[in-house]
Amino acid sequence: MDVTLARERLELGLYELNSQAKAWDRRQNYLEGEQDLPYAPEGVNEEYAALQEMSTANWLDIAAGAPVQRLQVDGFKTGRDDTADSTVWNEVWQPNRLDSRQGIVFLQMYVHGRGMMSVSANPRKRKTPKIRPENARNVWLQPDPEDPFTHEYAVKVIQVRERADSQLILPDYLAYSSTKKFGYVYDDNEWMRFVSVGGSGAWTYDTQGRHGFNMLPYVPFDYKVDANGRPRSAIEGLFPQQDAINTIRFNTLLAMQFSAFRQRVFTGFDPVVRDKSGNPVLRMDDNGKPVLAKNGQPVPVLNSPGRVGVDRALVFPGTETKVFDLPESNLDNYIKVLQEFLTDFFATGQIPPQYMLSRMANLSGDALAGAESTLQSLVKDLKRAAGESLEEVMRLSNRARGESHEDNASEVIWADTEPRSFAQIVDAIGKLIGGGMARKDAWMMLPGATPPAVKQWVKNADDELAAQDAALNDTVRELEAV
Numbered sequence: 060m061d062v063t064l065a066r067e068r069l070e071l072g073l074y075e076l077n078s079q080a081k082a083w084d085r086r087q088n089y090l091e092g093e094q095d096l097p098y099a100p101e102g103v104n105e106e107y108a109a110l111q112e113m114s115t116a117n118w119l120d121i122a123a124g125a126p127v128q129r130l131q132v133d134g135f136k137t138g139r140d141d142t143a144d145s146t147v148w149n150e151v152w153q154p155n156r157l158d159s160r161q162g163i164v165f166l167q168m169y170v171h172g173r174g175m176m177s178v179s180a181n182p183r184k185r186k187t188p189k190i191r192p193e194n195a196r197n198v199w200l201q202p203d204p205e206d207p208f209t210h211e212y213a214v215k216v217i218q219v220r221e222r223a224d225s226q227l228i229l230p231d232y233l234a235y236s237s238t239k240k241f242g243y244v245y246d247d248n249e250w251m252r253f254v255s256v257g258g259s260g261a262w263t264y265d266t267q268g269r270h271g272f273n274m275l276p277y278v279p280f281d282y283k284v285d286a287n288g289r290p291r292s293a294i295e296g297l298f299p300q301q302d303a304i305n306t307i308r309f310n311t312l313l314a315m316q317f318s319a320f321r322q323r324v325f326t327g328f329d330p331v332v333r334d335k336s337g338n339p340v341l342r343m344d345d346n347g348k349p350v351l352a353k354n355g356q357p358v359p360v361l362n363s364p365g366r367v368g369v370d371r372a373l374v375f376p377g378t379e380t381k382v383f384d385l386p387e388s389n390l391d392n393y394i395k396v397l398q399e400f401l402t403d404f405f406a407t408g409q410i411p412p413q414y415m416l417s418r419m420a421n422l423s424g425d426a427l428a429g430a431e432s433t434l435q436s437l438v439k440d441l442k443r444a445a446g447e448s449l450e451e452v453m454r455l456s457n458r459a460r461g462e463s464h465e466d467n468a469s470e471v472i473w474a475d476t477e478p479r480s481f482a483q484i485v486d487a488i489g490k491l492i493g494g495g496m497a498r499k500d501a502w503m504m505l506p507g508a509t510p511p512a513v514k515q516w517v518k519n520a521d522d523e524l525a526a527q528d529a530a531l532n533d534t535v536r537e538l539e540a541v
Contacts, residue, residue, distance in 0.1 A: 062264050065244040065251040069262060072199040072214025073242070083171060083196050086292055090170050092117035095302055097309035110316060114309035118401070119301055122408040123170055123294055129438045130165045130445060131474040132157070134503065134510040135453060138468025148510045151456050155190040163192040164280050165445060171195060172290030174280035176448070178455040179270065188459030190452060193277065200279055207288030213245040213277045241265075247274050272458045280448040282441065300404045307400060311393040318388040325364065327379035332360040409437040435477060446471040475504060 088094070096111045135147050152158075164174035175193040197217060200210040218240045240255040242262055251267040270276055281290035332340040339359040342350040349357040364375070375382075401415060411434050450469045457466060475484075484505065491501045498520065502513045 060244070060246050060249045060251060060267075062251070065267075066253065066262065066264075068201070068212050068244050069214055069242045069253055072201065072212075072244070073216065075199045075201075076197065076214070076216065080196065086170055086295060089298055089301065090117075090119055090123060090294070092120065094305060097302075097306040099309075106316070107313075110312045111309060114312055115305050116308060118304060118404060119294055119297060121414055122297060122405070122410055123166065125408075125410050125414060125434060126437050126441055127162060127165045127169055129434070129476040130161070130441055131476060132161055132449065132471055133474040133508060134472040136468075136470040136472060137453075137466050138470070139464075139466070145510050145514060147453060147456075150186050151188065151190070151453070151460075154187045157190060160192050165441070167192075167195055168280040168282045168290075168445060169293050169441065172282055172292045174445075176278050176280070176452050178272075178276050178278070178452060178459055180459045186460055188456045190456060195279070198277060200275070200277060202288050208284075210275055210279075211246070213243075213275050215243040215245070215277075217241050217243075245270070245275055245277070248272070272455060274455065274458075276455065278448050278451045278455065280445050282444045284444075294408070297404065297408055300400065300407065304397065304400050304404060307393065307397045311390065311397065314388045314390060314393060323382065323384055325375075326381045328364065328375050330361045330364065332362055409433045431477065438476070442471075442473055446473070472503060 092115065094115050094117070097114055099107055099111055132152075135144060135152070137144050137147055164176055166174070168174035173195045175195040175198055177189075177191050177193050179189045179191075181188050193215075197215060199214045201212050201214070203209045203211050218238060220238055238257065242253040242255065244251045244253075248271055249267060249269050252265045253262040254265045255262050279290075281288075282293060283291040285291065334340055339357075341357045342360055344350050352358050362375075402412075405412065405414060411431050449471050453469050454466060457464065488501045488504055491504075492498055499513055499517050502508055502516055503510075
């Protein structure tokens with residue numbers, strides 16, 4: 060890969076990343092609760108503006124979290140033997156803290172349509188390559204025009220802040236004002252780095268090297284891929300419904316603030332005090348001059364309308380004054396509409412009703428399983444999408460470890476996250492073992508089971524069985540001796 064070709068690829072990758080940045084940021088903001096405020100006319104007062112801020116309720120976080128929380132890797136089958144399974148788990152998965160970090164990739168896959176992991180060799184410990192979640196916003200994978208499901212090269216851009224060169228002692232916000240960007244271009248075997256300083260946009264060749272994987276060191280986790288190989292967000296279609304829910308909440312808050320209580324209305328009441336000729340009586344200062352308002356007009360003396368109370372009577376001068384009440388708004392109608400919109404929102408996102416705690420009422424196991432069916436279908440789709448990518452990550456890690464074996468038979472072992480009682484699980488596993496299934500395979504179905512844990516369980520069971528056999532043999536020998 061020469062410098063000219065790498066620079067062209069860098070520019071194209073930057074263009075693609077900038078093109079998707081606006082949509083990416085909008086999805087991320089909506090996920091984090093920074094959503095468009097409900098409409099209100101310009102120039103509204105602070106009270107209205109405060110109600111706008113209160114009206115947003117981030118239901119998208121639940122919609123994204125419900126399926127992603129069900130994705131949990133419990134182990135790998137390498138296609139070779141039990142020793143290899145444990146080796147991958149102990150030397151590759153656990154040292155990279157992927158039990159917790161896997162969720163980062165799954166969430167980006169669901170929210171943005173693409174998550175990403177990178178694999179690189181570890182010079183300090185070759186048998187433990189580095190596997191890291193990547194922010195797919197900063198990495199572009201260029202599709203092969205003849206096969207859009209494969210990629211020709213990768214471009215990654217990172218930005219760092221550096222301390223500005225100055226002889227003066229400056230505050231941090233000025234001292235670290237210098238920015239530097241690094242642009243990396245990868246092909247199947249090499250990488251090249253460019254540097255841009257100070258936001259000029261000009262990229263200068265810096266250094267290059269080889270990774271030697273014979274494939275790109277980045278693995279995409281794509282969801283809802285179309286025929287052109289383009290992934291799509293799973294939650295972007297929920298944004299209009301989220302906006303509608305926020306608007307309903309805003310209208311409800313307005314009703315609660317201004318019309319949730321009975322309003323007393325006065326008509327025909329003239330608060331201005333007048334003399335016998337009907338002229339307004341003006342307020343005077345200590346010098347006997349009329350008090351002037353900000354507009355320069357004299358301020359009249361006003362009659363107080365009185366204070367409302369159970370032990371007070373309202374008496375007004377004049378014969379035209381009338382007092383009556385306006386009834387309060389019926390807030391039940393607002394609540395019913397909000398609940399219906401929430402039901403549609405969760406149904407569209409394939410989220411079962413028990414995530415709205417108000418809809419739970421003594422659900423049986425069968426009813427709970429039925430309510431979970433749509434979510435489980437969604438989770439299975441996500442597992443299919445993520446499983447292939449995780450297997451590719453493991454194949455890349457084998458190359459980083461220096462292994463020549465290409466393990467195409469590897470398989471992800473997913474944790475069983477369907478809602479079942481522990482008694483049901485144990486009963487089913489007991490029947491499987493009774494039907495001839497190996498204990499190791501059956502015990503892998505237990506919640507929280509991992510390859511090292513199951514290996515220890517099998518060893519403990521064998522040791523206990525051997526101890527029981529030894530005790531029985533001792534007893535038999537004692538009886539024979541008698």
